[in-house]
Amino acid sequence: MAKFSYYTEEGLNKLKAELNDMKTRGRTEIARQIAEARDKGDLSENAEYDAAKDAQGMHEMKIAKLEEILSNARILDESSIDTSLVAVLSTVKIKNKKNGATLSYTLVSEEEADLKQNKISVGSPIGKGLLGKKVGEMAEIKVPAGVMEFEVLDITRELS
Template identity: 80%
Template sequence: MGKISYYTEEGLNRLKAELVDLKTKGRAAIARQIAEARDKGDLSENAEYDAAKDAQGLHELKISKLEEVLSNARILDESTIDTSQVSVLSKVKIKNKKNGAEMTYMLVSEEEADLKSGRISVGSPIGKGLLGKRIGETAEIKVPAGVLEFEVIDIAR
């Protein structure tokens, strides 16, 4: 059994759409590649056929992994999020104590993480360090560049 991951409704729908796409368009494209390679003659010396079969195996593995993720996925009701402390799907405004820079991040599952849109994984060093913190508390987070100190300024949902 895999570990349970929590998603926003939008994130879960995106994963479901990706799975449907892989099962329909993706499988059809690979079947075409295999058919084209098979039409080129002797399969024992056909590198294109071997490559297409390998691609098919990798594609099916990706489908299998995505199905496993979806079977362990749960939608987290954002209205039930406790904003007194940092948790999954919290929007956290933090201040770097060293340089005074302020940032706002939303803590999400690893699959939904996207730094450009301000979404960081709860499994990342910063995400782990912020979990459970309350407004006014300082999180000392060990990152590859050293230890960073962030003050939690605000928590929202």
């Protein structure tokens, strides 16, 4: 059974553009490299040709993986999400109970995660630990450094 992943429209469009680029420009570049290596002579002892063929295989594997991701991708209908609970596309303000630091994260799909933009994956330990929580609830989250305790201060959702 396929596992669906939910994306914003922007995130899904970015994945489609990446796939299109890999299928067009990426394949053309690899074909050029193979042709150059083939022109250099005996293929049985041609390391450049072998490397170009390996690169082609890796590239096709990446295309197949991206096609699989897109086949199971769904755009999230943000208007139907319960805003009282932490869910995908929620922006959550949390307080670390140990050091008092407050942080704000938006929970997104794994492919859209970008810590520099405060977007974390719903599949990450913190993302999983926050899902389904309400304002005022505590989340004990097991991370590589041990167990962290966060209080959910606020849940918002910016509808696009």
